[in-house]
Every structure is written in C-alpha cells, then in structure tokens.
Amino acid sequence: MINKKNILLAAVIFPAVMAFGQQYGGMWIPTELNEKEMKSMGMKISAKQIFDPSKPSIKDAVVQFDGGCTAEIISPKGLLLTNHHCGYDNIQSHSTVENDLLADGFWAKNMGEELPNPGVTVDFVLDIKDVTGQILGNTANLDAKQAEQVIKNNIDVVSKSFKTEPHQKVVIRPMYYGNKYYAYIIETFKDIRMVGAPPSSIGKFGSDTDNWVFPRHTGDFMMFRIYADKNNKPAEYSKDNIPYKPKHFLPVSIKDKKEGDFTFVFGFPGRTTEYLPSVAVEKIRSEIDPAMIDVRDVALKTLDEKMRTDQATKIKYASKFASVANYWKKWKGEVEGLTKSDAVGKKQRYEQSLMAKNPQVKTTLDEFNRLYSEQAPYALSRAYYSEVIRNAETLSLANNYFSFANAVEAGKMDAKTLENFKNRLAEVYKNYDPELDAKVTAKVLALYANRVKPEFLPAGFDQYKDVNRNLQTIEELSKNSVITGRGTFNGATAYSGLDKIFADPNALVQNLKNDPLMKLFTTMRENYLGKTDGKYAEYQKQIDVLQKKYMAQQMETDKDRTFYPDANSTLRVTYGEVKGSNPKDALYYGYQTHLSGVMEKYVPGDYEFDVPKKLIDLYNRKDYGIYKNSTGDVPVNFTATNHTTGGNSGSPALDANGNLIGLNFDRQWEGTMSDINFDPRFSRNIMVDTKYILFIVDKYADAKWLLNEMKIVK
Numbered sequence: 001m002i003n004k005k006n007i008l009l010a011a012v013i014f015p016a017v018m019a020f021g022q023q024y025g026g027m028w029i030p031t032e033l034n035e036k037e038m039k040s041m042g043m044k045i046s047a048k049q050i051f052d053p054s055k056p057s058i059k060d061a062v063v064q065f066d067g068g069c070t071a072e073i074i075s076p077k078g079l080l081l082t083n084h085h086c087g088y089d090n091i092q093s094h095s096t097v098e099n100d101l102l103a104d105g106f107w108a109k110n111m112g113e114e115l116p117n118p119g120v121t122v123d124f125v126l127d128i129k130d131v132t133g134q135i136l137g138n139t140a141n142l143d144a145k146q147a148e149q150v151i152k153n154n155i156d157v158v159s160k161s162f163k164t165e166p167h168q169k170v171v172i173r174p175m176y177y178g179n180k181y182y183a184y185i186i187e188t189f190k191d192i193r194m195v196g197a198p199p200s201s202i203g204k205f206g207s208d209t210d211n212w213v214f215p216r217h218t219g220d221f222m223m224f225r226i227y228a229d230k231n232n233k234p235a236e237y238s239k240d241n242i243p244y245k246p247k248h249f250l251p252v253s254i255k256d257k258k259e260g261d262f263t264f265v266f267g268f269p270g271r272t273t274e275y276l277p278s279v280a281v282e283k284i285r286s287e288i289d290p291a292m293i294d295v296r297d298v299a300l301k302t303l304d305e306k307m308r309t310d311q312a313t314k315i316k317y318a319s320k321f322a323s324v325a326n327y328w329k330k331w332k333g334e335v336e337g338l339t340k341s342d343a344v345g346k347k348q349r350y351e352q353s354l355m356a357k358n359p360q361v362k363t364t365l366d367e368f369n370r371l372y373s374e375q376a377p378y379a380l381s382r383a384y385y386s387e388v389i390r391n392a393e394t395l396s397l398a399n400n401y402f403s404f405a406n407a408v409e410a411g412k413m414d415a416k417t418l419e420n421f422k423n424r425l426a427e428v429y430k431n432y433d434p435e436l437d438a439k440v441t442a443k444v445l446a447l448y449a450n451r452v453k454p455e456f457l458p459a460g461f462d463q464y465k466d467v468n469r470n471l472q473t474i475e476e477l478s479k480n481s482v483i484t485g486r487g488t489f490n491g492a493t494a495y496s497g498l499d500k501i502f503a504d505p506n507a508l509v510q511n512l513k514n515d516p517l518m519k520l521f522t523t524m525r526e527n528y529l530g531k532t533d534g535k536y537a538e539y540q541k542q543i544d545v546l547q548k549k550y551m552a553q554q555m556e557t558d559k560d561r562t563f564y565p566d567a568n569s570t571l572r573v574t575y576g577e578v579k580g581s582n583p584k585d586a587l588y589y590g591y592q593t594h595l596s597g598v599m600e601k602y603v604p605g606d607y608e609f610d611v612p613k614k615l616i617d618l619y620n621r622k623d624y625g626i627y628k629n630s631t632g633d634v635p636v637n638f639t640a641t642n643h644t645t646g647g648n649s650g651s652p653a654l655d656a657n658g659n660l661i662g663l664n665f666d667r668q669w670e671g672t673m674s675d676i677n678f679d680p681r682f683s684r685n686i687m688v689d690t691k692y693i694l695f696i697v698d699k700y701a702d703a704k705w706l707l708n709e710m711k712i713v714k
Helices: 004-021 035-040 088-093 132-136 144-161 278-307 311-316 318-340 343-357 360-391 393-409 415-430 434-451 467-479 505-512 516-557 595-601 613-621 669-675 690-700
Strands: 062-065 069-073 079-082 122-130 168-175 180-189 191-197 222-228 262-267 572-577 581-584 587-589 592-594 635-640 652-654 660-667 685-689
Touching: 062 079, 069 262, 079 191, 079 660, 088 191, 088 318, 132 144, 132 180, 144 168, 144 180, 180 222, 262 660, 278 311, 278 318, 278 343, 278 360, 278 434, 311 318, 318 343, 318 669, 343 360, 343 516, 360 393, 360 434, 360 516, 393 415, 393 434, 393 505, 393 516, 434 467, 467 516, 581 669, 592 595, 595 613, 595 635, 613 690, 635 690, 660 669, 660 690, 685 690
Parallel strands: none
Antiparallel strands: 062 069, 062 122, 069 079, 079 222, 122 180, 168 180, 191 222, 262 572, 262 652, 581 587, 592 635, 635 685, 652 660, 660 685
C-alpha cells in the first residue's frame, strides 16, 4: 500500500535535495577537485595539472592582485593580465588633467617605459595543507570561548611550524564556519609595473549603466608585469630588477567558442554565504540590502550631478564613484534575484528535509529564528550608520581624525605613525571636493534621520530630517572645519600645508575638539556604539557559534550533497559551461557579444558609451585580422555558468585544455544573488573574450611586442 503522507513529504523534500545536491556551481579548494565530474563535462587535463605543489601547474600562473582581485601570467616574462577596474586606481594615480591616462589609455612601447606602482603586490599560493586536526584536535570538550582561545594558540603554533623564506608567509584560514582549517603557503612579489591599459571608453565601456548586466560590450582588461631580483626572487622596486620568470604561464587561445563548451575559472573569490538559514536570507532580502541601497542611491545621484558637468570632478571622483556604484547595483540585483529564485522558500524546504532526517536541526533553526528576530533592529541601524559614514567622505575624514586624536592622547602617535597618517590624508585630499561632499553629507544625514528608528538616533537628531536645511547647515560647518581643508589651523589648511597642520599634534587635538564636523561625527559615533554596536555584536557572536553548529549538522545529515566551503578570498576553482540565459519570460540572452554591438550602443561624447575614433575606424574597415570569429565579427564578451563573486575579478577563464579563453570581470545582474543562493537558471559570470583582448592590443594599441611574448593558440 502506498503511504500518501510519504508521497507528500517526498514532494516537499525532493526538489530541495535536487536544488542543493547537484554540482552545478561551487567554489572548490583546488586540492579537492572532483576530477571525474570535470572530465565528464569535457575537461581534457588532469586535476594535478591544475594544482600541483611539487611541479609547475596552472596555479603557478594565477595570483591574487593587490589583495583584492585575481590576475594571471600570460608570458614567460612575467606579463600579467587583470581587469581594467582592478588596476583603475593605478591608472588614476598616473593621470593628470594634462595627461589623462583614464581617457587616453596607456601602452608602454618597451619594458623601459613600464610604470612602477608603489605598494601594489601579487601573491602566489605555493601549497595548501589541511591542518584541521592540528587546529581543532584539543577543542572537542571546550565551550565556544575556551575553544576560540585554544584555536588561536594552535594557529600560531602551526603557522610557525612551516619553514618559509623571508618573502613567504603562512596563512591559516577556517572553512565551513570553523569546522575545518587549511594552511596556505604564500609568496609575495612587490615590484609590479603597469604595461598597458585601454582608454576607459573601452575598458569601462557602458560604465555604470551596463555594470552587472548582459548583453555587455566591455574591454575590461589591462596589463602589468612582475619584476624580481637577479635570482628571480621577490624584491622591492629597483631599476636593477628584471622581469620575473614564472614556473608556468597561460597559453592564450583565440579559437571560436560554442555553447556547451567546458570552462573553468581559477581565482580568489571574496565572500559567499551559501549555507545561511532561511531567516537570515529573508532579513538580507527585505531589510539590510534595501537600507544600504538607499544610502548609496543618494550619494551617487549627488556625485553624478556634478561629474556630468565638470571634467576635473569627473577625473577626481571617477574611482570613488565606481566603487560606490559597484555594490549599489549588485545589492539591487541580489534583492531581485533572491525574490525571483525563491531563495527563502528553497531554503525552507531544504530545512524541512534536514529536520525530517535529524530532529536536532529543528532546535538549531528555532534558535536562529529567535536570534535573528531579536538582532533585526540593531542590524538595520548598523546598516544605515555604516553606509552613511562610508559614503559621506567628510564623516570618513572625521573618523580618521578621531583615530589620530585618540592615538595622540594615548601617547601612541610617534613620528613614523604620524608620517603614515599624513600620507594617507594627502591621498584622500587629492581626490576630495569639500563643497561637493558637504552636499552628499547633508543628503545622507537627512535619509539617516528619517529612516532610523528614533531610539537609535542621538538626542536632537530631528534637526537633520530636512534636506534643504541640511544643505545650508552642513555647508556652513564644512567652511569652518579643519578636517575638510577649508578651515585653517596654525596658519595653514589641509590642502596648503599638512606639515604645518600637524606640526603640533597636541594643539591640533585641542582644536579638533571644537571642530563642528568632528563634534557631529563624535556624537553619531558615540550614540551608535552605545545603542547599536554592542548589542548587534552580542547577537552576532551567538549567531556565529550557532552557524558553525548548523554547518556541521548539514554536512552530517545530508549525505547526498557534496559540500564546498564558502568563499573567503582563498584560491578556488569553479567550473561550468559556456551558456546563454533566459532570465525572464520570452527574454533570451545569447552567450556572446561582438564589436558590432559596441557600435550599436555608441553615443558620441557620452561619458559611458563613447567609442574611440581609432576603434570606429577599425570597425568601419572591418580590419579584424585573425581575431574575427566564424560570423566575421570580433567577439567581445561571453557568459558561462561558472560560480564567481567579488575577488574573481581578473580571474582567468580556461578551456578544457587549460588555455586562457577569457578574463572574468562581472556577473549577470539577474544572478548576483549567487553569493547567497546559486541558481543555474540565472547565475552567469561575464568574461572578456581573449580575441577582443588581443585585437585591442594588436590592432588598436599597436603593441605587437607584447603579443610576441605570448603563446597564442589558434
């Protein structure tokens, strides 16, 4: 006899198991790849060819670029490829109004013209070791607080047990919310020089309008070079350094792609939270993301008003605007994607399946519901405060000066620390417009005063609810403030003489105590710390402990699911196939865009969709050389089902044979929720086609000397 109750339960559970149990997606530790599955999808090389600590492998050509992006080596002379947006700050730092490399691009004609970039680093991962037993071995019967201290001590001991050279380090990172630990042996190079960058009209084509969306037509790439000492070892910048000779470099393929081709992406994804309970996802979708979007929306609109009409402001604020806009749009797509993919419902069904197998899971989930519900008002207050302080640069400056004052009064402001502080401020003031930012500050303060519950605001904060009054009030405060560079101290301003401003740190601290903007920031900060921060952190600590338990329960209970750890800026491999998408009813995106699409979007003089004359000429003459595909056009961007996130910017997209076929730079807007809920229906990563990269280097930049370094697969 068929039990109807069992049929009903299966109907609820089976879709959840299928949604989570399939291997479409995932950010896999490269020492733990599912080689069998990868080969079943079309991979021709072995897992050892991807990652092998004992001999050259693909991992020796993949680096973390400047702590945030990924890059890859594409020649035996250390030529490095990454995204235009990853090196944007470096292009900006070499730009002036008279020599605007952002607008005009830059291409060295030989190695002697390559530009140094102080402070920029690249990290190689030499090896990865599972050290879980050594880190957790003596913590089994300890409470959370005791275990935390023992784990910290164990990490220190295990880190020191590895033999490393001076330019190497050992980093031990938790995985699966602290249920496992891995050690990464890392080697850092510090002499990184800029080789070439297309103009922003190519490298940033589509700018903010096209950011996170497809169809896309962006040449988001640029080149650097790694330099080493005469022994091929890492070294500080020196004219005597020579190009680094890598253990492995990536051949560059210009073969045509077709839908269904196997592809994998190697890189350093930043952060994902795939294993959260449904209640957490719902809070993100309906409360936290919308709050952060609101603040950035106000800041971006205010900046954009002036950037559109003033070229100097456009250059000065280009990097900041791009940074603010990046996650503003990402969060908007995340909210829509979580809703459309029914992420909360899917997780709830999965939770039901876990509880059916393991009743202890219900206790855990009930506790999650309590903790997240009680934390919610503090979390919302935190979201608004953090975004206001981050996006009103005037308040961010006040935060810096606040830290300075504390260090002085604590006797911790020595000469070296002071010099570093002045250098940081000089960089801020170089790209800061106090009058413009006064408007930003005034508008986001009004939003803050109106959106945050009164019990979380400072006394008397109602005065900031009126935007128009704020514009006048904050402007007056800004005019008389030392921290904006408009007020004077010791006969100087922050613009005219930082050395004079900081000549007497103690006297400056006393002045700051009366600074009107410093008083405003201090009031907001002390109120936030007193009413929000502590309670939020208290709940979050309990949530983190519970998340570790829940992660262990998922892994113990769901034997049909192969788990991978959430991204945490460590080296990962993700694999999928070249594929278009059908994000909405009757809407289909093909997997590839072309140069003809660039020209279709072309708007003369537009700051997002202008096209350089030389590129127009190449298009009109159809001077495509070997870079056209079977349709007679030059491929520009393409999409695939690789599971990527922030940090994968600049990651190599490789074919079945390990050849470079694209440069990862974005995700499709409808799938940005993949940080929380990867859904193969909507989740696509977007890449610059190597044909377009080489076409620009060859035909547009006339930099054939760089092509001569590469191994090009035709």
